[in-house]
Amino acid sequence: MRSSPSIVPGSDRDIYLVLDDFGGHLGRAWTETDEEHTDRETLVRHLLEGQYSNPVRVVSFNTSEGWSRDASEEIADELQQRCAARGDVPPSLEAFLDAHGRPDVQLILL
DSSP, rough: OOOOOSSSTOSOOOEEEEEEEOTTOOOEEEEEOGGGGGGGHHHHHHHHHOSSSSSSEEEEETTTTEEEEEHHHHHHHHHHHHHHTOOOOOOGGGGHHHHHHOOOOOOOOO
């Protein structure tokens, strides 16, 4: 089988995108973002800042390595750890963490 060149220039790193639920007739959409804001750390920071109204799923892919996967559970684990360290969960993340997080992680009581 002949390999085709990538149509995505310069994407030799892992990319993270969020499927956000806007509710009502707007429904779900992959949120548009700058290329510089698709790395893991920026995505996690944006989720904690509430920049997504109701995240449903996180996907990760790397076109130069030829893979894609659902990263929702690993991102939820990281979010739970960070929320536990800071002592609160942003309201926009509650449903996402309920769906993808581990039930054994507890917030620190202050």
